[in-house]
Amino acid sequence: MTVPAELPEALLSEPMVPREYRVVSRRRETHDVVTLGLEPLHGPGSPVRPGQFNMIYAFGIGEVPVSASGDPAAAGPIVHSIRAAGLVTRALCDSHPGTVVGLRGPFGTDWGVDTAVGHDLVIVGGGIGLAPLRPVIYSVLANRERYGRVSVLIGARSPADLLYTSELQSWRSRFDVDVRVTVDVAGGTWRGPVGIVTELIPRALFDPASAIAFVCGPEIMIRFAARSLVDHGLDPANIRVSLERNMKCAIGLCGHCQLGSEFVCRDGPVFTYARVGRLLAIQEV
Amino acid sequence: MGIEPLEVLLRDHPFFRDLDESDIQFIAGCGRNVVFEPGAYLFREGEEADQLFILRHGRVALEIMVPGRGPVVIDTPEEGEVIGFSWLFAPYRWRFDGRALEKVRAVALDGVCLRGKCEDDPKLGYELMKRFASILVRRLQSARLRVIDIYRP
Numbered sequence: 272m273t274v275p276a277e278l279p280e281a282l283l284s285e286p287m288v289p290r291e292y293r294v295v296s297r298r299r300e301t302h303d304v305v306t307l308g309l310e311p312l313h314g315p316g317s318p319v320r321p322g323q324f325n326m327i328y329a330f331g332i333g334e335v336p337v338s339a340s341g342d343p344a345a346a347g348p349i350v351h352s353i354r355a356a357g358l359v360t361r362a363l364c365d366s367h368p369g370t371v372v373g374l375r376g377p378f379g380t381d382w383g384v385d386t387a388v389g390h391d392l393v394i395v396g397g398g399i400g401l402a403p404l405r406p407v408i409y410s411v412l413a414n415r416e417r418y419g420r421v422s423v424l425i426g427a428r429s430p431a432d433l434l435y436t437s438e439l440q441s442w443r444s445r446f447d448v449d450v451r452v453t454v455d456v457a458g459g460t461w462r463g464p465v466g467i468v469t470e471l472i473p474r475a476l477f478d479p480a481s482a483i484a485f486v487c488g489p490e491i492m493i494r495f496a497a498r499s500l501v502d503h504g505l506d507p508a509n510i511r512v513s514l515e516r517n518m519k520c521a522i523g524l525c526g527h528c529q530l531g532s533e534f535v536c537r538d539g540p541v542f543t544y545a546r547v548g549r550l551l552a553i554q555e556v
Numbered sequence: 557m558g559i560e561p562l563e564v565l566l567r568d569h570p571f572f573r574d575l576d577e578s579d580i581q582f583i584a585g586c587g588r589n590v591v592f593e594p595g596a597y598l599f600r601e602g603e604e605a606d607q608l609f610i611l612r613h614g615r616v617a618l619e620i621m622v623p624g625r626g627p628v629v630i631d632t633p634e635e636g637e638v639i640g641f642s643w644l645f646a647p648y649r650w651r652f653d654g655r656a657l658e659k660v661r662a663v664a665l666d667g668v669c670l671r672g673k674c675e676d677d678p679k680l681g682y683e684l685m686k687r688f689a690s691i692l693v694r695r696l697q698s699a700r701l702r703v704i705d706i707y708r709p
Contacts (some may be wrong), residue, residue, distance in 0.1 A: 356709060398707030428707050455702045459619065459627035462657050466631060467701050470694075492706040515709070 286522050289328045289373025292316075294366050295348050300434045303355045304399060305364040306340065308348030309374060316349055321406035322382035322513060322541045326521050327351065328373030329362040336518040338403035338540070339377070344413055349374075352402035352434065378521040380541045382485055382511060384410045391419040391477040393505075395496045397426040397468045397488030401434050403513050403540075404487050408442065415447050419482075422475035423450045426468025426492070430454055430461050449475060468492065469499040479504025486544075487513040494551050497544045510544035531556045562587045565663055569610050570636050571687060579680050586669035590662050598639070598654035598662075605642030605650045606667045611635055614660035618652045631695065632657065641688060643667025 296308035309327075310316065319325065319339040328334040335357075341350025355364040366372065384407055392411060396404045411418055423442065427433045433452065443450045451471045453464040464471070468488070484505055486496050493512045500510050516528035516535040523537030531550045533539065539547075550556055562584040566572045572580060590609075592598055598609060598616060609616075615634040619627040630652065633639045642650050648667070674681030 354709065399709065400707075426707065428705065432707070455705075455707070457629040458625070459617075459629065461629060462615075464615070464632045464634070465617070465629045467698050467706060469701075470698060489707060489709050491704065495701060495706065 286375065287520065289326070289334075289375045290314075291371050292349070292374045294368050294370040294372065297367055300352060301432050303364070304352055304402075304434060305355070306350060306352040307363065307366065308341075308350055309372065310348045311374075312371065317377055319343070319349060319377040320381035321384055321410055322403060323377040323379050324403075324518075324521075324540060325349070325351065325374050325376030326378070326518070327353075327363060328375070329359050329366070330371070330373060332362045333359040334373070334375075334519075335359045335363070336378075336515065336521065336536070336540075338513065340402040340405045342409040343406045344409065352399070352405075354399045375521060378536055380539055382407050382513070382541050387483040388417045389419065390509075391482040392421045393472070393475055393477050393482055393484040393500065394421070394423045395468060395472070395484060395486045395488075395500075396424070397492040397496070398428070398432070399434070400486075400488030400492065400513075401425055402487075404485060405435065405438075407485055412442070412445070412448065419478070420476050421448045422477060423448060424468055424471040424475060425450070425452045426454070426471070426488070427452075428455050430457055451475070467495075469495050472496070472499045472503055482509065484510045485513075486510060490514065490551060497548060497551075501544075507545035507548055508543050511541055512544050512547065513540045514542060514547065515540060529556075559589070562589070562663060565589075565612060566610065569612065569663075571610060571638050575683065579677075579683070582673055582677070582680065583665065583670070586666045586673065587663045588666075590664045592656040592660040592662075594656055594658050596656050596660075598656065598660070599650045601650055601653050603650050605640065605648045608638060608640045608643060608665040608667060608670060609654075610663040610665065611637050611639065612661045612663065614662075615657045616660055617655045617657050619655060620652055627653070627655075631698075638691065640667075641692065643671070644688070 291312040292309040294307050295310050298306045324336045324338045326334050327337050337351045340352040353360050353363050355361040453466050457465050484500050486493050497510050514535050518536040519525045519527040521536045523534040528535040566580050613635050615632050617629045618631040619629045622628050
C-alpha cells in the first residue's frame with residue numbers, strides 16, 4: 272500500500288472542513304445501492320487512488336466514509352457507490368443530480384496496484400465490497416499485459432444484489448481475465464454457481480507462491496476469504512484487505528475506527544492480512 | 557476419438573486422486589458413463605437414491621421446489637466434484653432435485669454396488685468415507701456461512 276506522499280494543500284490546512292460537491296450523475300445499481308458522480312463546486316477535485324476513501328457529508332444529517340468506485344484513469348466526476356444502510360447513506364442514495372453534498376478527502380492507503388505488476392492477481396469481492404475493488408479491476412484491465420493471470424471472484428446474496436452487471440458481462444466476455452460470480456440464493460433461472468464466494472477460490476487459477484490477492488467485503492467475509500486464500504498457499508503478506516470501521520475524523524485523531532493499535536482511517540483502509548489478520552479474530556477489538 | 561475406459565476417467569478425477577490403482581479398478585466395476593442435456597434431471601426429490609455422480613464436465617443445480625416460489629437452487633456442483641450422498645444412508649431417497657444447467661458428462665456409480673464394496677473392503681470404505689466427509693464438512697461450512705449472511709455489512 273502507498274501512503275500519500277503529499278496531501279492536498281486544502282487537506283493539510285483544513286482536513287475537517289468539507290468542500291461542496293454537486294451530484295452530477297446518479298445510477299441505481301440494485302434496490303439499495305446507488306452510484307453517484309460528484310464534481311466540486313469550486314476549483315479542481317482531488318484525485319482519489321484505488322482503495323482510498325472520502326468522507327461524504329449529507330448536510331444536516333451526517334457524514335460517512337465511502338471508497339471511490341470509479342475508473343482512476345478517467346477524467347470527470349469522482350464516483351462513489353453507496354449502499355443505503357442508515358440515515359446518512361439513505362439520504363445520499365436519495366440525492367439526485369443537482370444536490371450539493373460535502374466532501375472531505377481523499378484519505379487513507381490505497382491498494383498499491385502498481386506494486387502487483389508481474390504477479391498473478393486474485394480479486395475477491397463480496398456484496399458492496401466490489402465497489403472499492405472496481406478501480407483495481409479498471410486499472411488492471413487497462414494495463415492487462417503487465418500482470419500474470421487475473422481472477423475476479425464475486426459473491427452476492429442473490430442475482431438481484433449483483434453490482435455493475437453490465438460491466439460484469441463486459442469483463443466476462445474477455446479472454447484474458449477469469450471472472451466468476453456466485454450467489455447465496457437463486458431461483459431456477461440462474462445458471463451460475465450458488466454458494467459463498469470462498470468456494471470460488473479453489474477454482475481460480477493462480478500461482479500461490481507469488482499471487483497477490485485483493486479482498487473487500489464485510490469483515491466476516493474478509494476473514495473467511497483470507498483464511499481460504501492462506502489455506503490455498505498464499506502468503507498473508509500478499510493478501511491485501513480493505514477494512515471499514517466506524518471512521519469519523521478520517522485523520523487518525525478520534526480513535527473511533529481503531530482496530531487494536533491500527534487506525535483504520537489513517538493506517539488503512541487497505542492493510543495486508545499479515546498485519547491485521549490476528550486482530551480480525553479478536554472479538555474485543 | 558475413442559471412449560476412455562472408466563478407470564482412466566476415475567483416476568483423473570480429483571475425488572479419486574492418489575487412490576490405489578486396484579481400488580480404482582474395483583470401483584470402476586460399479587460405474588457407467590452418463591450424459592445429461594441442459595435441463596435434464598439427474599435425479600428427482602423422493603426417488604430412490606441409487607447413484608453417486610462423478611462430474612467430469614458441466615454444472616448441476618441442486619434445487620428444492622418451494623410452493624409459490626418455484627425451484628430454489630441451493631448448490632451448484634460442477635466439473636471435478638461429486639454429487640449424491642443419499643445412497644449412503646437409509647432410507648436411500650434423494651432429498652433434492654438435481655438438474656443439469658449445461659451439458660453434463662459424468663460417471664454414475666451404482667450405490668448398492670459401491671456400498672457392497674465398502675462393506676467387503678473396510679480399508680477402501682474408510683478411505684472413501686473420509687473423502688465423502690471432507691466434502692460434507694465443506695458444504696456444511698458453506699451452509700453455515702450462508703445462514704449468517706456474510707455479505708451483510
